[in-house]
Amino acid sequence: MSKTDNRLFKDQYQLRLPDGMRDELSAAAKANGRTMNAEIVARLSASGKTLRDEFAMAALNGMASIALDDGDMIMGWRNMSEAAYKAADAMLAARGGDHE
Numbered sequence: 780m781s782k783t784d785n786r787l788f789k790d791q792y793q794l795r796l797p798d799g800m801r802d803e804l805s806a807a808a809k810a811n812g813r814t815m816n817a818e819i820v821a822r823l824s825a826s827g828k829t830l831r832d833e834f835a836m837a838a839l840n841g842m843a844s845i846a847l848d849d850g851d852m853i854m855g856w857r858n859m860s861e862a863a864y865k866a867a868d869a870m871l872a873a874r875g876g877d878h879e
Contacts, residue, residue, distance in 0.1 A: 835864045842862065
């Protein structure tokens with residue numbers, strides 16, 4: 780992405796980074812032949828998790844904790860994962876609006 784291309788994007792956001800992260804991003808951008816902005820955009824785009832995935836992971840974490848605390852894995856991991864996504868869908872339905 781060239782500097783000219785960057786100017787085409789009108790939506791801008793000032794970003795505060797933890798100590799050392801700017802240097803990490805700069806090095807990664809250089810290694811990947813990108814601007815720092817392009818590196819940040821690429822990383823955000825590559826994360827690929829939706830809000831549904833985030834909710835399901837939170838639900839799965841809770842279910843796994845309960846199963847481990849009980850010392851018994853009543854539900855298999857596949858069943859637990861399916862239940863986590865059902866819980867995520869219920870959370871999204873209750874929340875309404877955008878699911879991404």
